[in-house]
Amino acid sequence: EDQVTQSPEALRLQEGESSSLNCSYTVSGLRGLFWYRQDPGKGPEFLFTLYSAGEEKEKERLKATLTKKESFLHITAPKPEDSATYLCAVQAATNAGKSTFGDGTTLTVKP
Amino acid sequence: ETGVTQTPRHLVMGMTNKKSLKCEQHLGHNAMYWYKQSAKKPLELMFVYSLEERVENNSVPSRFSPECPNSSHLFLHLHTLQPEDSALYLCASSQFQGLLNTGELFFGEGSRLTVL
Numbered sequence: 001e002d003q004v005t006q007s008p009e010a011l012r013l014q015e016g017e018s019s020s021l022n023c024s025y026t027v028s029g030l031r032g033l034f035w036y037r038q039d040p041g042k043g044p045e046f047l048f049t050l051y052s053a054g055e056e057k058e059k060e061r062l063k064a065t066l067t068k069k070e071s072f073l074h075i076t077a078p079k080p081e082d083s084a085t086y087l088c089a090v091q092a093a094t095n096a097g098k099s100t101f102g103d104g105t106t107l108t109v110k111p
Numbered sequence: 112e113t114g115v116t117q118t119p120r121h122l123v124m125g126m127t128n129k130k131s132l133k134c135e136q137h138l139g140h141n142a143m144y145w146y147k148q149s150a151k152k153p154l155e156l157m158f159v160y161s162l163e164e165r166v167e168n169n170s171v172p173s174r175f176s177p178e179c180p181n182s183s184h185l186f187l188h189l190h191t192l193q194p195e196d197s198a199l200y201l202c203a204s205s206q207f208q209g210l211l212n213t214g215e216l217f218f219g220e221g222s223r224l225t226v227l
Contacts (some may be wrong), residue, residue, distance in 0.1 A: 004153070031214065032214040034214055034215065034216075041220075041221075042221070043115070043117075043203075043221050044154075044201075044218050045218070046215045046217060049214055049215055087154070089154075089216075098156055099214065099216060102153055103153050
């Protein structure tokens, strides 16, 4: 059974204080690993897809990396508007169409 | 309208009521999904429709009944729900490519359901 574990559950940062969110996964043949951002009261918004170990993707202050067992979402010099819950999901190569999600990390960035 | 739109945004119903949630996607995708999001729990996949055919039914109780009349519209019919069914119900769409799926899900803003 595919599993996704995200840590920490919650993270509080000062504006400009860089940090990383972790997503550990077990899946029988990774088709893709996905990061989403979810603001309160809204649906998740797609951020990145990573397909193979060693791959990296960047968008503004966010950088996602992937190894064979985990993914990191690095946040560089965060701003208050980066406050949100960040969700990680995996899709197995043998189970097209089904994404397994983690519980998420709630990030709060204080000015 | 752009993206994925869901109505209503909020719904309160009694356990004996019958109601429906509606989802419409304007992205030209060929797959649509219903997810349930409860507090302190990960997103749970409920149903998947690909090319209007249901391809996944994740052991969801029969009091939830999906309907996909075409590739742009998805409904979730609700009847005799329980208080533990209170949650945020999210609709999503993606582009299926044969047995492959790009994986990226595009979500609506959700329908917040409260069952009294």
